[in-house]
Amino acid sequence: MPWWVATRERTLLSESNSHPTGAVAAADAEVELVPATHPSEKRTFGELLTSDLRALPVIIGLVALWIFFILQNDVFLTPRNLSNLLIQSTVVGVMALGLMFVLLVKEIDLSVAAINGVTAVLMAKLIVEFGASPWVAIPLAIVVGALIGCVSARWVTFVGVPSFVVTLGLGLGLNGLQLILLPTTARYGLMGTSVETIALAKIDGLAAWGVLAIGVGLYGLLVLSSIVRRRRAGLSVSMVKGLALPLVGVTLFGAVVVAILNAHQGIPVVTLVFSALLGLGGYVLNETQFGLHLYAVGNNDEAARRAGIKVSRVKMAAFAIAGGISAIAGVIGASRSLGVGVFSGGGVGGGTLLLECIAAAVIGGVSLFGGRGSIHAPLLGSLVIGSVQNGLNLMGVHDEIRLIVTGLLLVLAVSIDKLIEKFTGQQSF
Amino acid sequence: MSEPMAAVAGRPNEAASQAPLISMRDIRKSYGSVHALRGASLDVLPGEVVALVGDNGAGKSTLVKVMAGVIGFDSGDYLLEGQPAKIRTPADATALGIQTVYQDLSLCNNLDAVQNLFLGRELTGPRWFGRRVRRAECEVRAREVLARMRLGSLSLTRPVGAMSGGQRQNIAIARSILWTPKVVIFDEPTAALSHSAAAQVAALIRSLADDGLGVVVVSHDIHHFVVNSTDRIEVMRLGGNVASFRSKDVTGEQVVNAMVGGNEGANLAV
Structure with a gap:
């Protein structure tokens, strides 16, 4: 029995299609059907730009930025500076990664920076005042971040208040809570608590290559298992395009990065954390049912609901992920600044941290209107923002210029996206 | 009468x-x-x-x-x-x-035909592996249904939002009959x-x-x-x-x- 013959004997599209009145036999008698040509999967360049090659403009932009900075300053391309650049981009990148889950389901979380700040302060308070181990305080901070995300999601889906409003208000509230949690000195120093070593720790030498090998190995297994399944199912498989090309690409890219980082102390642990989150996020978004449902809900939540997807649960998970990841970014931020204070989480209102993590996601290609954006977005977006900051810094240009440039790049990135859609006549998804 | x-x-x-x-x-x-x-x-x-x-x-x-x-x-x-x-x-x-093909078709434009056909009822791997979608299996079944509907020329990898109204309608119908x-x-x-x-x-x-x-x-x-x-x-x-x-x-x-x-x-x- 074929798979689709579940309950009824006489069923549509069953083996009985040899029957003269079988399902489709009647169809061609009446109308001329579209000739059954072979599936044409060949795409024009314009079509590719709106699908598989959507990241290309951002990558070109990033390369252009780098060339500009390299021409301006000899220091930019040194391993030491590139290592710094990566560390500088981490907090914004991690935040953008978390925020992306919320943006994918057509919501927004304006409280991510506040979650970052309040959970960092909570962690520091537990460690400094209550003598908790970082092994307890850090996971607790992450859980609290996720719970805060759940609360906003519940409010959004149950009460029906737009997430923009809920999280704006919640963010301000959390800012207040952050100030309350702080001691009268308005600061918890984290020196000597071993939290401060997170941002400084690096994995170098052979260990760094080992880490790369593990990463590439996991990725290879994933790609290989897809190929094996396709082959077993009798579907066409391209060994070059499906297996060799992505694997070689990832290996080469990883090898270059590790080589550069090894030339200056090794892979920063925070970069490793970001990479691991990117890998995990990529798996979730591209491979799992939950990832698929995120895209479905973001594009057409009514269709998702009719298909039996529990939309509010998917949204809650997205908010929880954003909250939890913001807390991770908070820990990294606290470690980098060797302590927490009013400034944690970008300061009151989220400051540039909030704006930059939204900007990073959008520059990377995540749509604010849901259902669109890939895992490379937070990486590319945060690298663009981090490069501008780092490069202009090296040139001795002040912060105000950096803000102007970042703002212009944000608008430029979205404009290029729109122009590609306009000129190719293809809508990107 | x-x-x-x-x-x-x-x-x-x-x-x-x-x-x-x-x-x-x-x-x-x-x-x-x-x-x-x-x-x-x-x-x-x-x-x-x-x-x-x-x-x-x-x-x-x-x-x-x-x-x-x-x-x-x-x-x-x-x-x-x-x-x-x-x-x-x-x-x-x-x-x-009882299946319904809605007037608005209820398709997710950013997903491809296979993903739309199985939306909400994906064939997945085990829970501990994050319910990985069994793409190959879904695709084989989708191909079978579409082939029997004489729709074998439909692209299975393009987002359905990039398809014509007729093609989208066909995908919506294929989805309605996928589960007999x-x-x-x-x-x-x-x-x-x-x-x-x-x-x-x-x-x-x-x-x-x-x-x-x-x-x-x-x-x-x-x-x-x-x-x-x-x-x-x-x-x-x-x-x-x-x-x-x-x-x-x-x-x-x-x-x-x-x-x-x-x-x-x-x-x-x-």
């Missing part, structure tokens, strides 16, 4: 001998003081395409929404294969074999389609009935689709049934007359 309808429709061996898949009797539904349905009835027979027509506000959409579990009803009987149907949500209806339903409800299937695409959809709908499904079609396309491509026409007005025709016996004008209350359809009713 006493002749069984299905026999007239040309499938004496099927519809005539079989009990209705769905039987709705005297269904009433009010929204506050608005009576959307005032005792509407409809039988859905296997192997038959029944058109539900009526002017705006006649209650046909409300009736199919009740049938699909989107809304509840106040009183009346809703029998599924002779038993009272326990349908409270669209998911209940789907589980009981008993009844498929179509809401305005030919609206917004070109003439040739509409003809293709009509042929597909006919093929479903030929394979023994009950098909309900809500349509405004009286003169082309309803008169030519259905077996029976139920006319609704003001929340109730006003006329019933065998499609091959009537002209579009007669149906429209009944819809707007011209001659009550009395002398033409079956």
Whole structure:
């Protein structure tokens, strides 16, 4: 029995299609059907730009930025500076990664920076005042971040208040809570608590290559298992395009990065954390049912609901992920600044941290209107923002210029996206 | 006139001998003081395409929404294969074999055909592995269904938002029959389609009935689709049934007359 013959004997599209009145036999008698040509999967360049090659403009932009900075300053391309650049981009990148889950389901979380700040302060308070181990305080901070995300999601889906409003208000509230949690000195120093070593720790030498090998190995297994399944199912498989090309690409890219980082102390642990989150996020978004449902809900939540997807649960998970990841970014931020204070989480209102993590996601290609954006977005977006900051810094240009440039790049990135859609006549998804 | 309808429709061996898949009797539904349905009835027979027509506000959409579990009803009987149907949500209806192809198609434009076909019912791996979607398996099954619908030329990897209206309609239909339903409800299937695409959809709908499904079609396309491509026409007005025709016996004008209350359809009713 074929798979689709579940309950009824006489069923549509069953083996009985040899029957003269079988399902489709009647169809061609009446109308001329579209000739059954072979599936044409060949795409024009314009079509590719709106699908598989959507990241290309951002990558070109990033390369252009780098060339500009390299021409301006000899220091930019040194391993030491590139290592710094990566560390500088981490907090914004991690935040953008978390925020992306919320943006994918057509919501927004304006409280991510506040979650970052309040959970960092909570962690520091537990460690400094209550003598908790970082092994307890850090996971607790992450859980609290996720719970805060759940609360906003519940409010959004149950009460029906737009997430923009809920999280704006919640963010301000959390800012207040952050100030309350702080001691009268308005600061918890984290020196000597071993939290401060997170941002400084690096994995170098052979260990760094080992880490790369593990990463590439996991990725290879994933790609290989897809190929094996396709082959077993009798579907066409391209060994070059499906297996060799992505694997070689990832290996080469990883090898270059590790080589550069090894030339200056090794892979920063925070970069490793970001990479691991990117890998995990990529798996979730591209491979799992939950990832698929995120895209479905973001594009057409009514269709998702009719298909039996529990939309509010998917949204809650997205908010929880954003909250939890913001807390991770908070820990990294606290470690980098060797302590927490009013400034944690970008300061009151989220400051540039909030704006930059939204900007990073959008520059990377995540749509604010849901259902669109890939895992490379937070990486590319945060690298663009981090490069501008780092490069202009090296040139001795002040912060105000950096803000102007970042703002212009944000608008430029979205404009290029729109122009590609306009000129190719293809809508990107 | 006493002749069984299905026999007239040309499938004496099927519809005539079989009990209705769905039987709705005297269904009433009010929204506050608005009576959307005032005792509407409809039988859905296997192997038959029944058109539900009526002017705006006649209650046909409300009736199919009740049938699909989107809304509840106040009183009346809703029998599924002779038993009272326990349908409270669209998911209940789907589980009981009642599929709906909505007018807006309910597709996710950013997903491809395979993902849309299996949306919400993906074949997945184990939970501890994050329920990884078994893409290859889904794709094989999708290919089989599409091939049997003569839709083998559809791209399985392009987002459906980049496809034509006819292709999207076809994907929505393929999704409705993927899990072997008993009844498929179509809401305005030919609206917004070109003439040739509409003809293709009509042929597909006919093929479903030929394979023994009950098909309900809500349509405004009286003169082309309803008169030519259905077996029976139920006319609704003001929340109730006003006329019933065998499609091959009537002209579009007669149906429209009944819809707007011209001659009550009395002398033409079956």
